[in-house]
Amino acid sequence: MASTFETVAGIIADTSDIERDTITPESHAINDLGIDSLDFLDVAFAIDKSFGIKMPLEQWTAEVNDGKVSSDEYFVIKNLCANIDKLVAAKAA
Amino acid sequence: MRLEYFQMIDRISLLDPEARLVRADCQVPDESPVFEGHFPGHPLLPGVLMIETMAQIGGWLVLATLRFAAMPFLVQVKEAKMRTFVVPGQKLEAEARLVHDGSGYAVVEASILSQGKKVADTEIRYRVVPFPNETLRATMLETARRIGVPEGFFHAA
Numbered sequence: 001m002a003s004t005f006e007t008v009a010g011i012i013a014d015t016s017d018i019e020r021d022t023i024t025p026e027s028h029a030i031n032d033l034g035i036d037s038l039d040f041l042d043v044a045f046a047i048d049k050s051f052g053i054k055m056p057l058e059q060w061t062a063e064v065n066d067g068k069v070s071s072d073e074y075f076v077i078k079n080l081c082a083n084i085d086k087l088v089a090a091k092a093a
Numbered sequence: 094m095r096l097e098y099f100q101m102i103d104r105i106s107l108l109d110p111e112a113r114l115v116r117a118d119c120q121v122p123d124e125s126p127v128f129e130g131h132f133p134g135h136p137l138l139p140g141v142l143m144i145e146t147m148a149q150i151g152g153w154l155v156l157a158t159l160r161f162a163a164m165p166f167l168v169q170v171k172e173a174k175m176r177t178f179v180v181p182g183q184k185l186e187a188e189a190r191l192v193h194d195g196s197g198y199a200v201v202e203a204s205i206l207s208q209g210k211k212v213a214d215t216e217i218r219y220r221v222v223p224f225p226n227e228t229l230r231a232t233m234l235e236t237a238r239r240i241g242v243p244e245g246f247f248h249a250a
Contacts, residue, residue: 038168041198041218048195057196 004081007050012077015042025078030071053087094119094146096127096138101146102187105241108157113191115154117240119146119205121183128181138179143205143213144170151189151201151217153237157246158191158199161234165199165219173215183207189217197221 002010005025012029013020016039029035035043048054060074073079094101107116121138128136148167155165179185189203199221204214224230234247 041168041195041220044195044198045193045200045218048193054194054196057198059196061197 004084005077008047008077008081008084011046011050012043015039015046023077027077028072029075029077029080047084051084051088053084053091055087094121096122096125096142099145101142101149102153102240105153108243110158115150116186116188117150119185119187121179121181121185123182136181140175143175143179144173144215146187146205147203147213147215148217150187151203152219153242154189154191154201155199155219155221156233157242158194160249161230161247162249163221164224164229165221167217168220169218171216175213177212179207179212
């Protein structure tokens with residue numbers, strides 16, 4: 001079974017026309033990979049479907065916009081994967 | 094349908110949130126300025142207005158699902174297919190199924206049928222955001238009442 005990172009990197013490569021090899025755990029989805037908000041909807045939909053979750057994008061975006069957290073918290077790929085894992089675990093609990 | 098006013102949905106005939114399904118009747122008008130240009134001597138409902146019709150029926154489903162707490166705006170149309178010509182006077186049925194109710198976005202599969210046969214279909218994605226102003230929200234509620242969205246969908250459950 002593919003790791004969360006492998007799955008997410010594959011989704012980003014497929015939906016955003018980004019070379020798979022350029023996506024690393026340290027990549028920032030927006031600042032490094034240049035994924036715009038519309039493409040990120042494709043990514044979010046594919047992640048939601050793939051993992052059977054509903055990423056709280058509105059909450060995350062509000063927290064970033066309000067300056068409560070850095071965008072790194074949600075949009076650096078390794079952190080995104082950790083948040084996905086938490087959501088999957090919470091759903092299974 | 095009043096094409097020149099972008100009023101594509103005449104009457105909601107089914108709205109089932111549990112099945113995540115909506116259906117509506119749409120009567121193509123016999124006459125419209127749109128047909129004067131599309132096309133002279135061969136009037137057809139423009140494909141872009143079929144897409145608009147599918148976007149609107151899916152939009153009503155999203156609005157009803159959210160009890161009019163936020164507004165879906167069209168952001169993506171995937172692989173729209175216009176399968177047959179649609180002519181003035183034709184009776185249509187628009188249908189949409191909610192595929193995913195995401196955080197700040199929604200995805201529907203929508204289609205248009207004529208006499209039970211699919212004439213157009215696509216997947217539509219919306220960005221779902223707070224109403225930008227009360228004028229729009231009030232207008233949407235007024236339109237919802239006109240096209241037959243049940244009153245129970247207008248307020249939080």
